[in-house]
Structures are given as C-alpha cells and as structure tokens.
Amino acid sequence: MNDALPEFSTDVCSRLREAFRNAHYDTDGVVALLGPQAHAALGRGEPEPARRASLDAGSLGVLIRLFLLGETEPRDAVSAALAPLSLDDALATGIVRGADGDGLRAGFDIRPHGDEESSWWVVSDLDPEQAGRPAAPDHVLGVGHASLSLVRATSRRPVESVLDLGTGNGVQALHASKYAQRITATDTSARALRLAQATFALNELDVELLQGDWFAPVARRRFDRIVCNPPFVVGPPRVDYVYRDSGLAGDDASALLVRQLPGFLTENGTGHLLASWLHVRGEDWTDRVARWLPPHTDAWFVQRDIADPALYVGTWLRDAGIEPRSAEGRAKASAWLDWFAENDVEGVGFGFVTLRRTAATSPTVVCEDLRHAYDDPLGEEAAAWLDRVDWLRAHRDDLLDVVYRVPDTVALERIDVPTEDGWSTTVRRLHRGDGPGWQHELDELTAALLAGCRGVLPMNDLLELLAAAHGEDPEALRASARPLVEELVRHGMLEASR
Incomplete structure (x- = not known):
C-alpha cells in the first residue's frame, strides 16, 4: 500500500495557498519564469532546461524544483518558500519529506494546472520515477x-x-x-x-x-x-x-x-x-x-x-x-x-x-x-x-425541403492525375477545416449538388435541376441524397440557411 492517508486540513491548505500565491507558483508564473522552450521541454520529460531557468529565482524556483522536478532542496530554502505554512506542519502533512543530509523533497506532486482563464493546483502522488519506487496499488495519478x-x-x-x-x-x-x-x-x-x-x-x-x-x-x-x-x-x-x-x-x-x-x-x-x-x-x-x-x-x-x-x-x-x-x-x-x-x-x-x-x-x-x-x-x-x-430529428419528414448552405469552413479538395487528354480528377474530397476535421469523398454528381447549396434553393429543387442536367431519375437522386444530407448535417458540413 501507499503511505498513510494524508490529512490536509483547511488551515494547512489555506497557508499553503498563500505561500503559492506569494511566490506566483501558478500556471502563468511558472511559464513566465521558465520561458516557452524550457516549459515545453519539461512537458516532454526533459527537466534540465527548467532546472537551469529556475536557478536564482527565489521561492518560485525552489517550488518548481521541489514539486515539478522532484529535486532535493535545502531545508531553509523550503521553509522560506512554504511560509506562512510552517515546516513542521508541512512535514506532518507529508507535503515534504526528509531526504539525504539536511535536504527535503516533495512528498506529493502539487502542481499548477489551468485553462484559458483559470489557474488551479492539483494534488496527486509522485510518479514512480520521482518517488524512487514502483507505483503503489492505491496510487493517485497526476494530470496525464x-x-x-x-x-x-x-x-x-x-x-x-x-x-x-x-x-x-x-x-x-x-x-x-x-x-x-x-x-x-x-x-x-x-x-x-x-x-x-x-x-x-x-x-x-x-x-x-x-x-x-x-x-x-x-x-x-x-x-x-x-x-x-x-x-x-x-x-x-x-x-x-x-x-x-x-x-x-x-x-x-x-x-x-x-x-x-x-x-x-x-x-x-x-x-x-x-x-x-x-x-x-x-x-x-x-x-x-x-x-x-x-x-x-x-x-x-x-x-x-x-x-x-x-x-x-x-x-x-x-x-x-x-x-x-x-x-x-x-x-x-x-x-x-x-x-x-x-x-x-x-x-x-x-x-x-x-x-x-x-x-x-x-x-x-x-x-x-x-x-x-x-x-x-x-x-x-x-x-x-x-x-x-x-x-435532424425535428426535420425527419421535410429534410429535403430545407434550404441549405455549405459553411465557409468547408472546402473541396480535388486530386487530378495526368492523362492523354489532360488532367483527370480521381478524388474529390470534402474537408471541414475546424472541429475534428471530417472528410468525405464525393462523386461528380454530389460535388455539383453541394456547389448549389448556397442558401437560395431548397434541396429538392437542386435535385430536380441536377437530374435534368445529367439525365438522372429525380426519385433515385432523392433516395440517395437523404442519407448523405443526414451525415453531412451531423458533421457540420451542411447547414440550414438562416
């Protein structure tokens, strides 16, 4: 099993939070100190650039080396970086632990994590490499x-x-x-x-x-x-x-x-x-x-x-x-x-x-x-x-009566190969440039149909025009168009005109 269950009291967390804020140990503060290259290297599991960048950086550097790099830091430096949380409370809670000599190491992985607007701290167990032992059965994983x-x-x-x-x-x-x-x-x-x-x-x-x-x-x-x-x-x-x-x-x-x-x-x-x-x-x-x-x-x-x-x-x-x-x-x-x-x-x-x-x-x-x-x-x-x-559920009965348009984020890619008569299109592929980047391969008729989806005519009218231009059966086109329209709408590659 892992170490005994830690007891992070509200008071301990309050003082630790104050220490982190005083040192600017948050997502913005860490990135600003390390710089984009060292921060990216740390994300790749290459700690040395981050260690170099953290030297002579006061309490923030100590916290980075302690919690992010898993290094041993001098007791006095850790005490200063964690203030107003006392070293005795940090040791009792397991936030830090004794190491060789007079040094201290992190007892838990406590690291900044954020999104576009917020920065938080996440507490987890040290990974096996930092802990110096395989993961325990009740290991609590970090943010992976x-x-x-x-x-x-x-x-x-x-x-x-x-x-x-x-x-x-x-x-x-x-x-x-x-x-x-x-x-x-x-x-x-x-x-x-x-x-x-x-x-x-x-x-x-x-x-x-x-x-x-x-x-x-x-x-x-x-x-x-x-x-x-x-x-x-x-x-x-x-x-x-x-x-x-x-x-x-x-x-x-x-x-x-x-x-x-x-x-x-x-x-x-x-x-x-x-x-x-x-x-x-x-x-x-x-x-x-x-x-x-x-x-x-x-x-x-x-x-x-x-x-x-x-x-x-x-x-x-x-x-x-x-x-x-x-x-x-x-x-x-x-x-x-x-x-x-x-x-x-x-x-x-x-x-x-x-x-x-x-x-x-x-x-x-x-x-x-x-x-x-x-x-x-x-x-x-x-x-x-x-x-x-x-x-689609609401328009199940009138799906082909709707006026559609192809969004501006969608493009048609053509792949042509040389022939004796010039270039010949072998692949027509519809791309959506945002989201998951869906792709659909099209035949010539479908490409012509979608070219007309510019928010003017209902789909049924476009199918009638396409059938007349290419000598196709309108009913057969409608039958094949329905599942195509459903899939393109689900993928955001065809939308009802507003």
Missing part, C-alpha cells in the same frame, strides 16, 4: 494525457449539477466548477478522495465527496452532466492499480458505464467519458459497443486509437514503473498476452463516448473512427453534434 483529453472532450455549456465519477485527483471537477452550480465527486479509493479533497481545499471549491464503487454512492440521484475517466485498462479481471484496473474482465468496465450511466442523467442530460473496447476476431467494434447501450440513449462513440496487444501491455507496464524486461514485467506481460490470445483479441480501441438521455423513440447511435490528428477541442463539437441530432 487521458485526463486532459477528457477535459477537452467535455462540453462546457452551463448546467446545474455535475457528477465526476472516479474523480482521482479532482481535475475534472476543477474544470466543471467553471460551468456547474453543484459538483459531486466519487471514488472507490479513500486515498484518491483525500487527495481530491486537498485539491478542492487548495482551490477554495465546495465539492461533495462520496466513497463507493461505480454509481452506488449516488443511487437514485440524477445529474445534468456526468464526466468519467474510469479505470478503462482492459485485460484479465484483476486489480493491480486502482486508478487503471476495474477488476472486471476485458472491456466490461466500459460496458458497465455505458449501460448504467444514462439512468443517472436528467432528461436531456449528457455523459462524457473515456472508454476502451476490444477488437475481437470476426467482430465489428461498432456492433460491440452499440450492444452496450440502454434504450432512450443518443450515443456518439469516437475511436481515437487502436493499440496492438503487445504494444498495449508494454505501455501500461511502463506506466506503472515496471520494466518489461524484468522478471516481474515478463511474468505480467505473459499472463496479459495469454488472456488476449485466449479471447481472440486483435487490438484494443480507445476513445471518447458522448451519451444523452432522450425521450425519442428512435435514438441516434453513431460510431466513428477519428484517428487522424486535430487540434480543436471535441467537447463543444460533441454538444453541437447533439444539437444537430435534435435538428
């Missing part, structure tokens, strides 16, 4: 790539209530504080709740904290939004680390969440979560995840990556500080890969799931592969996607 990707994949539209299921260090709840009036955070781990409590106290946030498995702590309650970064690692049914292992076999943890989450949403409430799913020989992953859904649920599954089983196992071993070449690493890898082989697993998919509780009799369920790179946050796109689903 998965956490940040969920932040970006979650809608920020204002709501009254948010549930952060499996809060960990509390980072999702921090971001929810920008748009929610009430926040409830749960976790199965007592240690995670204690560190999340410290995170919230440091940032003066009032968050309801509850301990228990899955949805048990909030039975018979409903929320406007649920966010969840669950223990989604797939494999044998075991728990080595509570932050990543559910104790359920394969992708059963993701299946449980998708199946149960909508029942804890208010009408039209939304859920945003990370999930993993197995790619099993002879089975389409979209069929697999769609079977998890309960009735009356709109769902958007976005697959961001597919990992080879061997790569997947090696990645998660290293994440826990276990060298794959060690005896322990080889034994764990062997058992893990045996399980994959026994269950015909060819790959592990990973991505985002957006769910909405709906009264509609025919919910919309879409599974998409978005493994290409894009920079825009997916959260606002997910909210807009649900808006477009509503619009």
